[in-house]
Amino acid sequence: MRQMNLRLAISLILLLSGGLAPAVSWAQAAAEVSPGNTAWVLTSTALVLFMTLPGLSLFYGGLVRTKNVLSVLMQCFAITCLVSLLWFAFAYSLAFGTGNALIGDLNKIFMAGVEETSATGDIPETVFSMFQLTFAIITPALVVGAFAERMKFSAMLWFSGLWLTLVYAPVAHWVWGGGWLSKLGVLDFAGGIVVHITAGVAALVAALVLGQRHGFPTTAMLPHNMTMAVTGAGMLWVGWFGFNAGSALAANGNAGMAMLATHLSAAAGAFAWMAMEWLKFGKPSALGIVTGMVAGLGTITPASGYVGPAGGVLIGTVAGIVCFHATQYVKRVLKIDDSLDVFPVHGVGGILGTLAAGVFSSADLGIFKGQGFGTGITGMAEQLGVQFLAVIVTVAYTAAVTFIVLKLVERLVGLRVGREDEIGGLDIALHEERGYDL
Secondary structure (H helix, E strand, O other): OHHHHHHHHHHHHHHHHHHHHHHHHHHHHHHHOOHHHHHHHHHHHHHHHHHHHHHHHHHHHHHOOHHHHHHHHHHHHHHHHHHHHHHHHHHHHHHHOOOOOOOOOOOOHHHOOOOOOOEEOOEEHHHHHHHHHHHHHHHHHHHHHHHOOOEOHHHHHHHHHHHHHHHHHHHHHHHHOOOHHHHHOOOOOOOHHHHHHHHHHHHHHHHHHHOOOOOOOOOOOOOOOHHHHHHHHHHHHHHHHHHHHHHHOOOOHHHHHHHHHHHHHHHHHHHHHHHHHHHHHOOOOHHHHHHHHHHHHHHHHHHOOOOOHHHHHHHHHHHHHHHHHHHHHHHHHOOOOOOOOHHHHHHHHHHHHHHHHHHHOOOOOOOOOOOOOOOHHHHHHHHHHHHHHHHHHHHHHHHHHHHHHHHHHHHHOOOEOOHHHHHHOHHHHHHOOOOOOO
């Protein structure tokens, strides 16, 4: 009887132990994950996707002519789908796999090992991967603004997929995935290098390779719907809080300061651009103020987690002034048809912001937040040197690979629609639809 009771007790203990084992494992996993940080990054992920759909789509859609509005909306939507599938298949692994100093490995292809219980820091890896995916989506979508109204839809798909693989994923690995630039200590809080410089340079190369739209620059090519464009711009401003503050990957003071600096930079950039336009042309425009806002947002992006409110105002003001003059120079002097000013706003802004991060992150600048990355002139110079190297290498690499990708796509499917299709509009020529039927 005693033996039976002993066996029964042992069996009961083993049964309970076996039944409780998974619960203990889950409890330990849950203890490693911060619910607050997870909730904030989940929210930020939605905000960044909101930047592309519908924010960037409406912004770009309003800026093109009536006959091309659907083509731009279609491109942004299709890029979102394409990049999402490529990210799942291999791009996430290339960007954030262990790999080497230049590129990630393929250990995470098809999201291998990305499970409910896997974590990146103190947030689930599923959330981290999805958050980074939204950055990968908006970057090639930004490039759309350079070749709007003249590139074939098939060419856009080929270009976006190859560019994501050969440009975005490697540069993201260099900066954020443990690559060589991150080991040098480069500062890019939310994508000045990874997003804005790559997109801006790619846009410039694409505009040069495709050539001007028929009628540029003698024919006025005005936005067809500024109401749509301003609506999209407002969505970009709101979504950018997820872009920058979400990059803290935590619901903490760093995220709060990044949000504050971001907002102030946007306001300063918009106001500075408006002032420049008012002085030069005699009247401020809605197009000018929203473009200045985007310039302020793009320029603060790499520095947003490293500077304080004063840094945000100063960087935004400089962005509004410099990017305004860059836009005038590219279009009026160089006569490059970067349709929606991607390079002078995002490319120039990304370069400015990346260099500014090296200066204003110094703990010696008391009016700024300061992160202690370097003290004194020597420390500041060292950091600025790393930032400058990152800019030069990223510009050169992006320009070269973008050119090669465009030429490859040109041989595969051709890049540009025919003259008649371009004059008639891409909505009908490529999609057999109209944006408006009034």
